[in-house]
Amino acid sequence: MARDIYADRARLALFATESGWSGLVARAMAQPWFHGWFPWRVASVPVPSRLLIAPHDLRTGDPARAGEFYAGRFAFAGKLALTEGVSPFEIVPPSPEWARELMSFGWLRHLQAAGTPIARAHARALVGDWIALRGPRLPQAAAPDVAARRVMSWLTHSPLILQDADPSFHRRFIRSLTGQVRYLKSVGTSAPDGRPRLACALALSFAGLCMADQGRLMRTAQKRLIEELDRQILGDGGHAGRNPGTLIDLLLDLLPLRQCYSARHIAPPPALLNAIDRMMPMLRFFRHVDGAFALFNGMGPTPADALATVLAYDDARGRPVSNAPYSGYQRMEAGGTVVIADTGAPPPIGLSQEAHAGCLSFEMSSGRHRIVVNCGLPATGREEWRGVARQTAAHSAAVVEDASSCRFVSGGALTRLCGTPVLSGPSEIRVERGEHGGADVLLASHDGYAARFGVVHQRSWRLSPDGMRIDGEDLFRVAQGEEFPSDQPGRYAIRFHLHPSVEPSRGSDGQTVVLKLPDGDDWAFTAPDCAVVIEESVFLAGGTGPRRTEQLVIAGHVREAPRVEWTFVRLKALRG
Structure with missing residues (x-):
């Protein structure tokens, strides 16, 4: 165990050093003096003579x-700010998340949707405010992913911004846009790993295609994009960060990028086409029958409109795959019943x-109703809930000694320096998939509790061919040796969080719970020889915010009880 602690500290020290250096570089590059001292770093992106095309916004x-907006009401990330006649870029932001959304300029799509002369004038005025105030120096504005989203938004909505603009504004806009592209080219490789770094590569790719006179930028951006797609999009189409919602966000950018290549009559890189082709089937993998995504690894409410838009580009429209080994997920489906399980290790620390x-x-659903869920995260105020939502207890899983199967960085200077990555977690995970008597059977185990408590957790699911019954088993094995020592800590709690639409009521035997669904297609849960307790929970991923469940x-x-068997059975099956 001591060896594991020292290894964790070494990994954390290396990651903290890299994160601190990257953040220092990004903050320095955002300052005006940087470009004066190091002009060679930013001179490789020439000011274009014009914009050639504008990407299509799928959002x-x-x-x-x-x-x-015109009335001075700016609502972002669950917070409302009233500008009272001044620029929104001059007020004190109500939250960091609000500021990030404002500085990203994704809200230009709402002005585009209005399509009125006053909306166009307002968009131009707000962009003009940003340029006059030297927006890149504002707090939150220099974050690489925020800058990348801003560049993509300006390019996408350039017709809205530039229509009826005078030549002077046009020149200021192009110069500001070019400066931000230069910044992204300089800082992109130092951006935090994952979506921020990929967002920088995407923004540079859009800029190379949309701005004239950018042959060199186009080649550099395409190289970076290929590297990030090959690294972050796994063999089964999942994202290396393991958040299902990342697929929707990325496809909303990758699909327009593919269209931009077509508009410029340039062959898109095969890595881009292959990534899209791999990601599309995974959208269906994570969907319950009601259309919502399973709530794993940071997933919140499913953006139904965005998902429907992306799925419209899916030509295959076939049955979802059942096995996503690279992403670490499994799916079982029969007779309208769906089970989606997390059987993967944590992502790399970065x-x-x-x-x-x-x-x-x-998670488990029947027809158009989700029954067993994880707590997920809300659409707004995510940082307030993230610490709770990441714990094992917020998932339909087994918790040992009230601890989580992963350890997170938390507190103090380390959090300010490198965030809250996973420091350690399950490393040896075994997954077996098979069939028994026509039923789909899944068996998996992990060692996330082995180092601290000497416990290996094993879980199995068996879904009947007609989808009427799910038989499960949780088994706790000793990590080393043949039996648990007499003083072994090992209290466990096996939790099944219910969707708010499910109403549980206790059966007369004390071991059965009837689960009433809105359409009357009820299920029952039973665990022989075990006391099943109904406790309060919270469903964080509701469309209107957290809900009690x-x-x-x-x-x-x-x-004392290393093996627990449990069953979900559709009451129609019992009555029939």
């Missing part, structure tokens, strides 16, 4: 939001900022 705009301690957790809990000790 939905709301024209009503345009009216709110990609684990959003990862959860949810190994061997699962309930969970089923089976408690015990690994030495």
Whole structure:
């Protein structure tokens, strides 16, 4: 165990050093003096003579939001700011998340959706405010992923911004845009790993295609994009960070980028086409029948409009795959019943900022109703809930000694320096998939509790061919030796979080719980020889924010009851 602690410290020290240096470089490059002292770093992107094309924005705009902006009401990330006649870039932001959304300029799509002369004039005025105030120097504005989103938004909505603009504004806009592209080219490789670094490569690729006179930038950007796609998009189409929602976000950018290559009559790199082709089937992999994504590793409410838009580009539209070994997920489906399980290790430390301690957790749905869920994360106020939502107890999984199967960096200077990545977690995970009597059977185990408590957790699922019954088993094995020592700590709690639409009621035997669904297609949960307790829980990923719900809990000790069997059965099957 001491060896594991020293290894964790070494990994953390290396990651903290890299994160601190990258952040220092990014902050320095955002300052005006940097470009004066080191002009050679930024002179490789010439000011274009014009913009050639504008990417298509797949994100939905709301024209009503345009009216709110014009009235000085800017609502982002669950916070509302009233500007009272001054520029939104001059007020004190109500939250860092609000500031990031404002500085990203993704809200231009709402002004585009309005399509009125006043909306165009307002868009131009707000962009002009940003340029006049030297926006890149504002707090939060220099974050590489924020800068990348801003560049993509300006390019995408350049027709909105530049229509009816005078030559002077046009020149200021092009110069500011070019300066931000130069910044991204300089800082992109130092951006935090994962989505921020890939966003920088995407923004540079859009800039190379949309801005005239950028042959060199186009080649550099394409090389970076290929490297990041090959590294971050796994063989089964999942993202290396393991958040299902990342696929939607990335495809909303990758699909327009593919269109830009076509508009310029340039063959897109095979890595781009292959990434899109791999990612599309994974969208269906993570979907329940009601259209919502399973809540793993940072996933929040499913953006239904964005998902529908992306799925419209899926030509295959086939049955989802059942095995995603590179991403670390498994899917079982029969008779309208779906089970999706997390059977993967945490991502590498640099990609684990959003990862959860949810190994061997699962979600289950029947028809258009989700029954067993993980807590997920809300759409807004995510940072307030993230610490709780990442714990194993917030997942439909087994918790040993009230601890999580992963350890996270938390507190103090380390958090300010490198965030809250996963420091350690399950490393040896075994997954077996097979069939027994026509039923789909899945068996998996992880060692996330082995170093601290000497416990290996094993879980199995068996889904009947008609989808009417799920038989499960949780087994706690000794990590070393043949039996648990008499003083072995090993209290466990097996949790099944229920969707808020499910109403549990206790059966007369004390071991069965009836799960009432809105359409009357009820299920029952039973665990022979175990006391099933109904406790309060919270469903964080609701469309209107966190909601109260309930969970089923089976408690015990690994030495006294190392094996727990449980069953979900559709009541129609019992009555039939």
